[in-house]
Amino acid sequence: MRVVSLVVAFALQCGAVQAATSKCDVELGHGLIITDDSIRIVDNNQTRVQINHDDQLLIGGYWINLNEADTIVLREYSQGIRDTVPELVNLATDGVNLGLSAIEQVVESMSDKEPEVLKTQLQYVERALMDKFKRGDDFFFIAPQSLSKIDDFFTKEISQKIHSAVHGSLGAILVSLGDAFKSREGNIEDRINDMGQRMDIISKEIDKSLQKKAHQLEAKATEYCECLNRLDDTESRLQAIVPQLLDYDLVRIRS
Known part of the structure; x- marks a missing residue:
């Protein structure tokens, strides 16, 4: 995919300046949806700004006429967005869904079925993640937030x-174990002890995994600080050309 090749090229470029980059506070003021053909700046699920093919600009659904020099600035802005956001989304989502599946499998192995409360709680987890980061076969989404x-x-x-999802399912598991005891399917004390040990392992592994994920993203945001500074500068130049874009300030950096 074209987006992927751009990300790889930019990762090499940013790697060259990482040593000279200091940590900075980076915020995205609006949501972004990126596809191969377009970039959309969104608020409340509505597209406010759209860039098509990196060289056509629409604001509020209206075309903005740009001369050749202005289009070069627009293209630079568009490429800068493509170079940073997809990798951040990939880092945020990689492994998390696999981790949720692993939790389901472990709990099922203890109770012989997946408690409904676990399924519901894990749906809340997935929804919270997708509210911030989401990717599909042909798009990347990132919500407004402090990187x-x-x-x-x-x-x-x-x-x-x-x-909450894991421990909220304990009650359902205990009920299942109680039923097993009544029907003489196994030793309930052994199964409860095993369940407690597994829950403890799950909790520790969850925390380790999430801390690792957080450190990866924090490090990447820091690594991209110089690159995002350049994107912020390009955005300012584009805003000088198209003042309507001031209402949709995307990159906000505080050193």
């Missing part, structure tokens, strides 16, 4: 939701 505080999202919000 410098992604660690809080994973180590606090997502971690808390996953812990």
